[in-house]
Amino acid sequence: MKFLKIAVFFISLSTFAQGKVGAVDIEYILSKMPELTSVQTEMETYGKSLDVDLNKKIDEYKALLEEYKKDEATFSAERKKEKQTALMTLDSDIQKFQQNGAKLMEIRRQEALKPLYAKIGQALEKVAKQQGYTQVTRATQDIVYLDPAYDLTVPILLELGISVSAEEAEGN
Template sequence: MKKISLLFFGLILTTTTFAQKFGYVDTQYILEKMPEYKDAQAEIEKLAKGWEGEIQDMYQKVEAMEVELKAEEVLLTKEMWEERNAEIERKWNEVKEYQQSIFGFDGLYFLKKKELVKPVQDQVFEAVERVAKNNRLQIVFDKSGDLVMIYTDPIHDYTDFVLEDLGLVENQSVDNN
């Protein structure tokens, strides 16, 4: 019996010694509360619409060249048609390359988004770190990330602490009527 008691005590000691405190936050919710993030998103959207307009104009010009070639096809020699068709193909390639340079991986859109959003995300991550240290959390999950959380107990939600750390908590008065 004494061995069982010692084993049980050892198990409890081991469990409490190695128990880790954890919590989670919803960084997307936090970011949406930040005016800096909203401003960055608005600027990115404005840039994207401008680039989309440029690309659309380029597409329309090449399509017009195709329509013109089709209309004049019977009037052109084979060499003239091939030359104009090659020019159209070259223009299509230019449009696709330009589109890739803007919206492709490591394109201007991606780089601009990174430039504008990263400082705001860094603020959130620093606040999460402070909250984690203040609350002695060893692990903090991001509820809005790719990690699927089937169930979360609100007692472990530290989102409001991060909002408070960032100065984004609105004074909410409770009406007791």
């Protein structure tokens, strides 16, 4: 029985040793993709539209506050309470809009980058299969040392049709 356990252990080690593990820096590849420029432009445009909407709300709040201050003395108690409630509601809306703005930007960013990540994923799969890799990890996550021979970043850039400098190509 002990012999069987040892045999199984060594067989599993030899099976594991047959796997080829590589790494890739996806964020670096993304930064080199020409399509990223259009994503950045789209994000800037979207951010500006959010700013315009926020400024409209702020202007509306300022106008309502100015009206309230100017005519406060002439308001009935009920009208005064309505205006105060409207001001508080608008103030709350502005705060929520500011808080949600960052979330909206991140959601839009993820949606815009999804096709680029899909393109990287397809190239990664093709290169990994061509070069016989069974596993590929992200080079940016807890890797202390990576032999350049196992870095798939440059081959993936080339697969995507992105030119690389001599230093980048030499590193691989």
